[in-house]
Amino acid sequence: MKITLLTHTPEPVKTIYIACRTCYSKTPPSEMGDVPQEKMTKLIRHTMESGHHSVLEHVTFSFAVEGVSRALTHQLVRHRLASYAQQSQRYVTYEEGTLNFVTPKSIEATALKTYNAFMAESARVYEELVASGVPAEDARYVLPNATVTQIVVTMNYRELIQFCRLRLCFRAQWEITEMTHLMKKEMIKVSRFLGNYLQPKCQHLGYCDETEPCGKYQFPPESSVVKAHRKELEL
Amino acid sequence: MKITLLTHTPEPVKTIYIACRTCYSKTPPSEMGDVPQEKMTKLIRHTMESGHHSVLEHVTFSFAVEGVSRALTHQLVRHRLASYAQQSQRYVTYEEGTLNFVTPKSIEATALKTYNAFMAESARVYEELVASGVPAEDARYVLPNATVTQIVVTMNYRELIQFCRLRLCFRAQWEITEMTHLMKKEMIKVSRFLGNYLQPKCQHLGYCDETEPCGKYQFPPESSVVKAHRKELEL
Amino acid sequence: MKITLLTHTPEPVKTIYIACRTCYSKTPPSEMGDVPQEKMTKLIRHTMESGHHSVLEHVTFSFAVEGVSRALTHQLVRHRLASYAQQSQRYVTYEEGTLNFVTPKSIEATALKTYNAFMAESARVYEELVASGVPAEDARYVLPNATVTQIVVTMNYRELIQFCRLRLCFRAQWEITEMTHLMKKEMIKVSRFLGNYLQPKCQHLGYCDETEPCGKYQFPPESSVVKAHRKELEL
Amino acid sequence: MKITLLTHTPEPVKTIYIACRTCYSKTPPSEMGDVPQEKMTKLIRHTMESGHHSVLEHVTFSFAVEGVSRALTHQLVRHRLASYAQQSQRYVTYEEGTLNFVTPKSIEATALKTYNAFMAESARVYEELVASGVPAEDARYVLPNATVTQIVVTMNYRELIQFCRLRLCFRAQWEITEMTHLMKKEMIKVSRFLGNYLQPKCQHLGYCDETEPCGKYQFPPESSVVKAHRKELEL
Numbered sequence: 001m002k003i004t005l006l007t008h009t010p011e012p013v014k015t016i017y018i019a020c021r022t023c024y025s026k027t028p029p030s031e032m033g034d035v036p037q038e039k040m041t042k043l044i045r046h047t048m049e050s051g052h053h054s055v056l057e058h059v060t061f062s063f064a065v066e067g068v069s070r071a072l073t074h075q076l077v078r079h080r081l082a083s084y085a086q087q088s089q090r091y092v093t094y095e096e097g098t099l100n101f102v103t104p105k106s107i108e109a110t111a112l113k114t115y116n117a118f119m120a121e122s123a124r125v126y127e128e129l130v131a132s133g134v135p136a137e138d139a140r141y142v143l144p145n146a147t148v149t150q151i152v153v154t155m156n157y158r159e160l161i162q163f164c165r166l167r168l169c170f171r172a173q174w175e176i177t178e179m180t181h182l183m184k185k186e187m188i189k190v191s192r193f194l195g196n197y198l199q200p201k202c203q204h205l206g207y208c209d210e211t212e213p214c215g216k217y218q219f220p221p222e223s224s225v226v227k228a229h230r231k232e233l234e235l
Numbered sequence: 236m237k238i239t240l241l242t243h244t245p246e247p248v249k250t251i252y253i254a255c256r257t258c259y260s261k262t263p264p265s266e267m268g269d270v271p272q273e274k275m276t277k278l279i280r281h282t283m284e285s286g287h288h289s290v291l292e293h294v295t296f297s298f299a300v301e302g303v304s305r306a307l308t309h310q311l312v313r314h315r316l317a318s319y320a321q322q323s324q325r326y327v328t329y330e331e332g333t334l335n336f337v338t339p340k341s342i343e344a345t346a347l348k349t350y351n352a353f354m355a356e357s358a359r360v361y362e363e364l365v366a367s368g369v370p371a372e373d374a375r376y377v378l379p380n381a382t383v384t385q386i387v388v389t390m391n392y393r394e395l396i397q398f399c400r401l402r403l404c405f406r407a408q409w410e411i412t413e414m415t416h417l418m419k420k421e422m423i424k425v426s427r428f429l430g431n432y433l434q435p436k437c438q439h440l441g442y443c444d445e446t447e448p449c450g451k452y453q454f455p456p457e458s459s460v461v462k463a464h465r466k467e468l469e470l
Numbered sequence: 471m472k473i474t475l476l477t478h479t480p481e482p483v484k485t486i487y488i489a490c491r492t493c494y495s496k497t498p499p500s501e502m503g504d505v506p507q508e509k510m511t512k513l514i515r516h517t518m519e520s521g522h523h524s525v526l527e528h529v530t531f532s533f534a535v536e537g538v539s540r541a542l543t544h545q546l547v548r549h550r551l552a553s554y555a556q557q558s559q560r561y562v563t564y565e566e567g568t569l570n571f572v573t574p575k576s577i578e579a580t581a582l583k584t585y586n587a588f589m590a591e592s593a594r595v596y597e598e599l600v601a602s603g604v605p606a607e608d609a610r611y612v613l614p615n616a617t618v619t620q621i622v623v624t625m626n627y628r629e630l631i632q633f634c635r636l637r638l639c640f641r642a643q644w645e646i647t648e649m650t651h652l653m654k655k656e657m658i659k660v661s662r663f664l665g666n667y668l669q670p671k672c673q674h675l676g677y678c679d680e681t682e683p684c685g686k687y688q689f690p691p692e693s694s695v696v697k698a699h700r701k702e703l704e705l
Numbered sequence: 706m707k708i709t710l711l712t713h714t715p716e717p718v719k720t721i722y723i724a725c726r727t728c729y730s731k732t733p734p735s736e737m738g739d740v741p742q743e744k745m746t747k748l749i750r751h752t753m754e755s756g757h758h759s760v761l762e763h764v765t766f767s768f769a770v771e772g773v774s775r776a777l778t779h780q781l782v783r784h785r786l787a788s789y790a791q792q793s794q795r796y797v798t799y800e801e802g803t804l805n806f807v808t809p810k811s812i813e814a815t816a817l818k819t820y821n822a823f824m825a826e827s828a829r830v831y832e833e834l835v836a837s838g839v840p841a842e843d844a845r846y847v848l849p850n851a852t853v854t855q856i857v858v859t860m861n862y863r864e865l866i867q868f869c870r871l872r873l874c875f876r877a878q879w880e881i882t883e884m885t886h887l888m889k890k891e892m893i894k895v896s897r898f899l900g901n902y903l904q905p906k907c908q909h910l911g912y913c914d915e916t917e918p919c920g921k922y923q924f925p926p927e928s929s930v931v932k933a934h935r936k937e938l939e940l
Contacts, residue, residue, distance in 0.1 A: 002733070006720065007714055007720050009712055013713065015712050019857050022792055022855060026799075026803065046681070064723075064727075066735060071376060074309050083764065085724035085740065098731065103376075107364065107376070114359075118360045127350075129342065131345060134339075134341050138339035138341045141338075141379060143379060144376060144378060144379050145375055146377065150734060151727070152724050201521065210521075223689065227858050239499075241499065242481065242485050244479060254622050257534075259562065263472070264476065264620060265534040281916070284914065285916050293532055293624045299492075319577065320488075326493065327496060328633075329496075364694065387488060387492050438594070444755060444756050446751070541794075547779070571846075577843055577846070591826065592822065592849070603809060608812055610776065611807065611851040613824055614850075
């Protein structure tokens with residue numbers, strides 16, 4: 001799996017700051033000149049903590065997602081407030097030796113041989129069908145969920161936060177969680193301030209609302225609600 | 236494949252009519268009483284022909300889609316202005332004999348034996364993995380695109396029109412085209428008026444904008460633009 | 471102000487139940503027959519508490535909103551996951567005596583005479599402009615925010631919950647809060663179960679995240695997080 | 706009115722090109738290195754002409770819109786596939802002399818004196834109400850549609866095309882058409898290629914679908930459908 005930040009709105013913190021200030025100010029947005037970074041992050045933090053997240057939509061981030069399975073992308077594209085460009089299994093015909101497959105860790109440990117043999121067989125049947133004149137769009141019916149694909153994903157920052165709340169959760173599926181962690185890493189390279197808000201929902205809520213919690217959640221010391229919550233749990 | 240209209244906004248034509256009239260009228264929408272069907276369809280037709288489609292969003296239709304492949308649903312859920320509830324391959328474990336697969340016609344004719352053998356093998360490997368303790372969410376990595384799934388789809392009428400423009404096109408993938416035809420059939424049972432607007436894009440545009448036209452499009456005699464277009468082609 | 475529920479998906483609880491069950495079940499959604507109400511609400515409650523809200527999108531509600539100001543509708547239409555059909559000030563020309571205006575309570579108490587005189591003047595100038603041949607779409611530039619309008623609003627149940635979290639909050643603007651309360655009343659008539667989930671965000675969060683809390687929030691006794699939070703506050 | 710392009714996705718043509726190619730290619734998107742501009746625009750043009758517009762969503766443009774009326778913004782925010790940050794009439798209190806108003810041309814010619822007197826009166830009443838202790842959010846009920854506001858608008862390129870189809874049409878309202886022309890001008894400065902696709906719907910359709918055409922549409926000589934259409938009209 002390889003996640004690359006292809007491009008993003010330049011100076012994202014400044015852009016969000018201008019959107020924030022426009023709501024509450026008489027200054028024209030085109031004249032909201034250079035302001036110290038600290039002043040900008042202070043206003044943004046304040047706005048976010050009040051739950052006013054629409055200002056975060058004005059900056060977008062585009063990722064190249066490579067080496068992931070179609071199992072992952074079928075989940076990914078369920079997030080509707082985002083844009084996708086995915087390698088098509090209708091228009092791309094895989095030639096011999098170019099099909100790749102993702103292997104779950106649980107299988108690596110116990111059944112790798114069976115799994116690899118099956119994947120080789122699926123590639124063989126696919127290639128046989130294509131060779132016999134079956135269109136790629138039909139031959140792909142034999143391709144398993146494990147088949148590697150690539151996709152370009154563009155999300156605005158508000159949706160990225162929401163996406164991470166769901167997909168950084170350890171109850172999410174391991175492959176998409178891994179991808180989301182790598183997206184967060186890319187974000188932190190651009191802006192530690194923006195990257196740090198990309199958190200699983202438990203860190204935002206101060207508790208876990210899943211039916212079967214992973215148990216790994218460590219309450220952050222700074223949250224007073226969580227401090228209180230923990231106090232109660234200890235009683 | 237089985238497509239069932241589960242439920243829909245009652246009296247959809249009347250609801251669209253009220254939305255239309257609200258834009259242009261002083262009458263309160265709650266008092267836009269009983270009006271002859273013909274008067275309602277006349278106003279709706281007029282509004283649609285002017286390209287003002289937002290009034291069509293006020294009625295929604297929910298379909299149960301059963302017996303389709305995951306290849307189909309991965310395409311389907313790319314339509315973002317709709318709501319989906321899909322059978323999860325993470326939470327549902329398929330027991331022996333319950334896995335089903337869709338077979339493309341191009342394969343039926345030429346390679347059915349190979350195909351069926353492969354599908355049986357994929358079911359066998361899936362069941363073996365599950366039996367050996369691999370979680371269903373990982374075992375499913377071996378399941379092919381052909382695997383049968385079920386999904387509930389809700390779209391508003393505006394989006395249904397847009398969806399049909401793309402997916403009734405013969406250049407769309409055959410399985411999703413078949414599903415869309417069955418959705419249209421269900422719609423016509425509710426309202427011939429509304430169902431008839433569900434058309435491939437060529438019928439709307441008056442010509443085909445695909446790079447490789449299917450050639451099956453018969454220009455409707457009533458369209459003057461198309462008449463002119465045909466005239467030119469004949470010269 | 472008059473809020474009327476024009477129409478809605480029939481049997482909304484059953485429809486949501488079918489969407490919920492489809493995700494986790496092998497039963498085809500078209501065969502998820504009659505199930506006791508209690509079993510349905512139990513599954514829905516469980517799904518909602520786990521934060522899986524997409525199943526709530528499959529039912530929609532359409533309201534006729536009458537006698538509200540353009541100040542209200544400019545806020546309302548900022549909710550983008552909804553459908554609107556609003557009386558147009560471009561296409562509707564108000565004749566003498568048909569312009570109406572909303573009066574805020576804070577003005578009723580202190581400056582009613584000035585306010586009413588100004589509103590009468592705005593109607594007079596509007597009518598004068600129209601009479602002198604200015605198009606309605608330009609004459610309306612004199613119409614104040616207080617001008618009465620009507621609008622049809624369709625939201626799915628998921629968005630209604632989100633809408634109420636923001637607009638039932640006492641920090642929201644009083645007129646839109648009043649409208650939202652009346653929408654909730656209409657919802658409760660259809661289903662007490664669904665109507666009861668329409669709450670300001672504090673009831674959902676267990677605390678208030680506004681910069682200037684209204685102070686009216688009474689912590690619900692059943693929330694353990696809130697109990698803990700309160701405990702801490704008391705220390 | 707002043708329209709400024711605040712920021713946008715860097716190298717928008719390259720980003721769209723990568724999205725396009727990802728769909729049809731085996732090359733990883735992160736390695737789709739430097740390609741001549743002409744090759745990029747050729748692929749994009751081809752993709753757009755086939756009606757595959759989703760690839761255009763991966764680049765966004767943010768505009769500062771200043772000196773426009775609330776009549777304009779109430780229309781603008783009806784476009785739901787966009788992000789807005791608007792100066793709030795609840796949180797911003799206008800001090801003496803800071804309220805400004807837009808004047809329609811039809812009024813400038815015939816009734817400027819009446820209009821200006823009314824605007825001065827509305828400012829006076831607003832200021833009087835605020836001075837007497839009425840909250841700004843209620844005092845604004847007297848402010849007319851003409852009141853000047855400012856707003857930051859972010860749209861992706863696909864939505865910009867759709868927006869221009871509707872709002873560059875001469876049947877749209879003059880003020881929003883003027884704003885859209887200025888947005889197009891800003892776009893052309895960034896990329897003539899992208900800016901040129903921002904056209905009223907008649908240029909896209911090859912004909913006008915409005916009930917009352919403006920009559921100004923000149924058929925572009927390059928469109929064969931339009932050529933045919935014109936031929937027929939001449940017969």
